[in-house]
Amino acid sequence: MIRVLFMIAAAGFVLSVGTLSAAIAIGGPEAVTRGGWHMFSGGWGERDNHTHGRWDSDDGGPGDWGPDAGPQATRTLAWTGGDSLDLGLAADVRYVQADGPGTVTVTGPQRAVDRVVVRGDSIRYGRGGGHWRPKLSIVVRAPAINRFDVAGYNALAIEGYRQKTLRLDVAGMAKVTASGEVEDLELDISGKGDVDLGALKTRGADVDISGAAEATIAPTEWARLDISGAGDVRLLTNPRSLETDISGAGKVRQGEAARTPSPPSPPQAPSPKSDKL
CATH class of the missing domain: 2.160.20.120 (Pectate Lyase C-like)
Incomplete structure (x- = not known):
């Protein structure tokens, strides 16, 4: 039973990796930076109540904010x-x-x-x-x-x-x-x-x-x-x-x-x- 569960988990992992690779191949690297996915470096959201991250502006484009971002x-x-x-x-x-x-x-x-x-x-x-x-x-x-x-x-x-x-x-x-x-x-x-x-x-x-x-x-x-x-x-x-x-x-x-x-x-x-x- 344990062996069967392990095989199912391994198959699911391989399938997820393949799906993600295909999506990136289709969309291209620029999709990651443009808006298909938001990649954050050190960013935190409101749920964590931190003070660094990115802002999604009203026109659909991302806007960075921080100590020097905006008036x-x-x-x-x-x-x-x-x-x-x-x-x-x-x-x-x-x-x-x-x-x-x-x-x-x-x-x-x-x-x-x-x-x-x-x-x-x-x-x-x-x-x-x-x-x-x-x-x-x-x-x-x-x-x-x-x-x-x-x-x-x-x-x-x-x-x-x-x-x-x-x-x-x-x-x-x-x-x-x-x-x-x-x-x-x-x-x-x-x-x-x-x-x-x-x-x-x-x-x-x-x-x-x-x-x-x-x-x-x-x-x-x-x-x-x-x-x-x-x-x-x-x-x-x-x-x-x-x-x-x-x-x-x-x-x-x-x-x-x-x-x-x-x-x-x-x-x-x-x-x-x-x-x-």
């Missing part, structure tokens, strides 16, 4: 969302809590900026934006956003926060910082993110980490910490109530100390008995 532009959109913010593009984002109508100010290459749209609670690209997009700078000013979804290589800075609750869902290698004051914090991190909330005064914090993420918090009353994997939580305070559930190589640090599951103490060796004369 920079700034555009301001109306914030149409409610209490949540979801990033559907690669960006460094600042959220400033401010009264009045919400705004979203986007800065980056002109072609990318022109394609950004705000749909409900989401900031993303509209249609016709090409497949490969740069990392933008975005400033969101709104009065009452209290839930943020951040993923990939994105970065979020929350400034002047003053609300009862704050919910952060962080995935990938995203980075988050926050300053201000909140009663209850809920933090969920998966991946290898870095969340620094040391400047956010918090009454209580509920933290759930899976992966190798790091978090810094400063709760004054209570903290519930659930770590699975190699996560690291640093406490800048000594909350009155502290509950920890650690599985794996995770750590909880208070100052320079670290709380890890303590190994069982080895049994004491029996004291030698002196011979009686």
